Each structure stands twice: as C-alpha cells, then as structure tokens.
Amino acid sequence: MKHTAKRSEQVIHALFFLLGMVAVACVILITVYLVFSGLPAILQIGPGPFLTGKVWASTAAQPQYGILPFILSSLAGTAGAILLGLPVGFLTALYLAKLAPPRIRALLGQAVSVLAGIPSVVYGLVGMMVLVPAVRSLFGVPDGAGLLSAIIVLAIMILPSIVKMTVTALNAVPQEYEAASLALGATAEETWVRVTIPAARSGIAAAVVLGVGRAIGESMAVMMVAGNAPNLPDSLFQSVRFLTTAVASEMSYSSGLQQQALFSIALVLFLFIMLLNALLNFILKGENKL
Helix, strand or coil, X not given: CHHHHHHHHHHHHHHHHHHHHHHXXXXXXXXXXXXXXXXXXXXXXXXXXXXXXXXXXXXXXXXEECCHHHHHHHHHHHHHHHHHHHHHHHHHHHHHHHHCXXXXXXXXXXXXXXXXXXXXXXXXXXXXXXXXXXXXHHHCCCCCCCHHHHHXXXXXXXXXXXXXXXXXXXXXXXXXXXXXXXXXXXXXXXXXXXXXXXXXHHHHHHHHHHHHHHHHHCCHHHHHHCECCCCCCCCCCCCECCHHHHHHHHHHHCCHHHHHHHHHHHHHHHHXXXXXXXXXXXXXXXXXXX
C-alpha cells in the first residue's frame, strides 16, 4: 500500500515537472524565434533609426521604419490605463475583501468575472460605437478616436485582473495580523493601511504587472478606438498606433523587410515586458530583504 502511494506520488511529481518544463520550453522557443526573426531587420535598418525614428512609412517608395511613435503611444496608453484603472480596481478590491456584505460581494464578484470574460473585440466595438462619439461631442474634437479613448478602454479591460488578484492577496494576509493591530488600539482603516496592504504588497504588485501586461499587449480593442495612425502622441486626442496594433494592422500583407520589421516590433514588445517583470522582481526582493 505504501509502495503504491509512493509510486503515485512520484508519477504526479514527474508530471508536474514535465508540465513546468513544457512551459519553460515554450518561452525559450518564442524568445529564440523572435530574436532570429526580428534581429536581422534591426541590424539592417540600424538600432538607432529603428528605435528613435519618428516616421513609419513601410509601404512608401522610400520606406522608413521608425517605431518611436509606437513606443511612446504604448507607454502613454499603458501609463494612462494604470493611472485610471489601478485606483478604481484597488479600492474595489479593498471594498470586496473588507467591507462588502456577502450578497454584494457575490454580486460584484460575478460582475468582475463577467467583465474578465468579455472578448476584447466587444470592448473595442462598444468603445467605437459609444465612447468615441462621446469623446468627440464632449471635448469638441474632430474625431474621438485617439489616445484618450484607448486609455479609457484599456483601463476598463485591466480592472478584472487587478480586482481579482488584489482581493486574493488581501484575503491571504493572516487574520492574526489584523487582530493584533486591532488589539493594540488601531482602527480598522488604520489596520488596512498599515498592516494588511503592506503585507499583501507582493500580490498587489503582481496584479499591477498583470494589468500592465494586459494593457500593453492588447491590440484589437485599441485598433478600433485609437485611430491607428502612426503619429507621435502630442495630445490625448491624437490618433495613435500602439506596438501591438502596428503588427496586427500590417502583418497580413507584409513581405520582405517590412515583415521582418514587424517581427522586430514584436521583439521590442517582448523585451519590454521581460524587463518590466525583472524590474518588479528586483524591487520586491529588495523590499523583502529590508
């Protein structure tokens, strides 16, 4: 009996190890493929002109492959979405975890789950039909499809990830921490701010990273509400194109150097997300040492 149980445990461990290795292998294969597909175009165009060039004209008689507008648009859109979505998502999660009655918690939890399951094309369609005309009429601009509309749509799209992971992180804090704080005379609000939230900071940070990854990796919804023009983001109402939408909008008819340049854009996006994760891990490990 013991031998059978031990054998089953070894099989399960081997299966988990195999699945983990498959995930690692997929990441390695994607990395290698992007490097071999995107690096030749960067070397041919030149790292400087490619990364800092302000003009993208891949189908012109004299093609230009500058992706600085895409980089700045992606950074501005992601930062704006986080600035709008993070406070709303965090406060919603805090309410669900600590204040909401059971019925309201269940209702809001279901609403968040529904929001997470809505396809991105539906967000883009609603944004194109409702948000873009609203921005146009509210601010009196010629076209409501621009950076502001993309930021609002992305902020809504990242809410489920932030809310769910933050609620999980807050609920994972041992109740003894809060009980000890309350026993020392702290109010419930002081306990949340000084005890619960700092104890859950790693989970909250993971929620932020997941939200950033969702925002910077979105293409379809952004393409439908941002105008999809390769402009530098001079204002919130400027029609812009993100890194993801640049790849999605031209890959179907691209060839030669143009196609290689699109793979180079994907490589830049991949490296940016990897650097972001590495930076966050470094910050969190530094805080844990302190």
